Amino acid sequence: xxxxxxxxxxxxxxxKVAAGERITDADALRLFNSRDLNVLGAMADLARQKKxxxxxxxxxxRYINYSNYCIxxxxxCSFSRKKRDADGFELTIPQIVEKAREALKLGITELHIVGxxxxxLPFSYYxxxxxxxxxxxxxxxxxxxxxxxxxxxxxxxxxxxxxxLVELKAAGLDALTGGGAEIFQKDVRATIARGKESAAEYxxxxxxxxxxxxxxxxxxxxxxxxxxxxxxxxxRQLRALQDETHGFTAFIPLAYQPENNDIPVKTPPTGFDxxxxxxxxxxxxxxxxxxxxxxxxLGLKLAQVALSYGxxxxxxxxxxxxxxxxxxxxxPQLQTEADMVKAxxxxxxxxxxxxxxxxxxxILEEAAPALAGNPAPPVDSxxxxxxx
Ligand code: SF4
Numbered sequence: 001x002x003x004x005x006x007x008x009x010x011x012x013x014x015x016k017v018a019a020g021e022r023i024t025d026a027d028a029l030r031l032f033n034s035r036d037l038n039v040l041g042a043m044a045d046l047a048r049q050k051k052x053x054x055x056x057x058x059x060x061x062r063y064i065n066y067s068n069y070c071i072x073x074x075x076x077c078s079f080s081r082k083k084r085d086a087d088g089f090e091l092t093i094p095q096i097v098e099k100a101r102e103a104l105k106l107g108i109t110e111l112h113i114v115g116x117x118x119x120x121l122p123f124s125y126y127x128x129x130x131x132x133x134x135x136x137x138x139x140x141x142x143x144x145x146x147x148x149x150x151x152x153x154x155x156x157x158x159x160x161x162x163x164x165l166v167e168l169k170a171a172g173l174d175a176l177t178g179g180g181a182e183i184f185q186k187d188v189r190a191t192i193a194r195g196k197e198s199a200a201e202y203x204x205x206x207x208x209x210x211x212x213x214x215x216x217x218x219x220x221x222x223x224x225x226x227x228x229x230x231x232x233x234x235x236r237q238l239r240a241l242q243d244e245t246h247g248f249t250a251f252i253p254l255a256y257q258p259e260n261n262d263i264p265v266k267t268p269p270t271g272f273d274x275x276x277x278x279x280x281x282x283x284x285x286x287x288x289x290x291x292x293x294x295x296x297x298l299g300l301k302l303a304q305v306a307l308s309y310g311x312x313x314x315x316x317x318x319x320x321x322x323x324x325x326x327x328x329x330x331x332p333q334l335q336t337e338a339d340m341v342k343a344x345x346x347x348x349x350x351x352x353x354x355x356x357x358x359x360x361x362x363i364l365e366e367a368a369p370a371l372a373g374n375p376a377p378p379v380d381s382x383x384x385x386x387x388x
């Protein structure tokens with residue numbers, strides 16, 4: 001324990017983390033109200049190390065947005081368009097397959113596919129898209145659709161959520177994305193995303209998917225008009241569902257981007273707030289193995305620093321990102337694998353290329369000695385989809 005932790009007013013919470021005890025909502029609020037980022041980082045780093053040892057991961061993936069047409073108009077959203085808008089788009093299935101074919105040449109192991117709630121595309125479009133992509137390469141993991149899209153597809157298909165997920169899974173859906181969570185607190189949700197499905201509906205889609213044996217990630221959009229208590233409330237609901245299903249692979253906090261939308265916030269969350277939120281998420285979500293620092297919103301430099309504040313993953317190559325960039329993100333469209341590996345190595349971690357389920361595909365160098373009682377998990381060479 002370092003000198004600063006010993007003398008910190010947060011020492012009692014640090015002791016809980018060190019003992020593997022769960023922290024309370026009141027503890028989490030105290031952490032949010034603290035400005036002692038170094039002590040927060042020490043706690044989060046300890047919690048991270050206990051979970052994953054010295055490894056930090058990334059994925060070689062590609063994003064595809066099949067369309068930005070949406071029947072909703074969430075106030076925070078800079079991505080959605082109506083049919084009358086000149087910059088609306090929708091892709092045909094052959095266009096999507098062609099993008100996937102090109103990306104396969106770069107060694108991707110995952111396609112991450114989301115779009116708006118399209119006003120006219122039929123349910124068969126989504127099923128056919130999954131089938132076509134699995135036909136292209138059966139090993140490619142298809143991580144598709146937010147819980148909100150799933151509710152829209154169930155409505156389109158006139159089926160229950162469970163029936164819809166079963167059908168999509170049979171067509172090739174491997175994992176759900178975590179988007180659409182925004183902030184669960186009802187009034188804030190109504191302020192930033194009026195008309196969007198509720199927190200309970202979001203959570204119930206993930207619950208159903210997990211019950212079917214599926215895995216998914218989950219998110220929190222932070223740094224707009226929510227309070228710290230709203231963030232804790234959001235984390236509490238995710239922790240409760242994870243206790244119930246153990247189906248979340250990772251938590252991904254998303255730093256709000258302020259441009260081209262209707263929320264009166266002038267600047268995105270600061271570096272301080274981003275690191276604090278990542279650290280507290282790691283400490284509070286003691287039943288999550290992985291926490292992703294999303295470089296698109298943070299920038300790769302801050303995502304790299306976040307590896308010392310509880311994160312153990314910096315997401316992926318992505319190749320083409322629309323949602324954050326239309327909201328003003330200044331990060332590049334893609335990240336090279338080499339840059340991510342360099343960032344991880346510089347942070348003192350062992351880089352691991354992972355798959356959609358946060359399982360290691362390959363480890364880029366010998367891991368540093370693991371913590372006692374927390375040996376690094378073995379690499380499953382059978383899982384390799386790429387050549388080293
Ligand atoms: S956030 Fe999603 S549901 Fe809301 S307007 Fe944008 S694309 Fe549509």
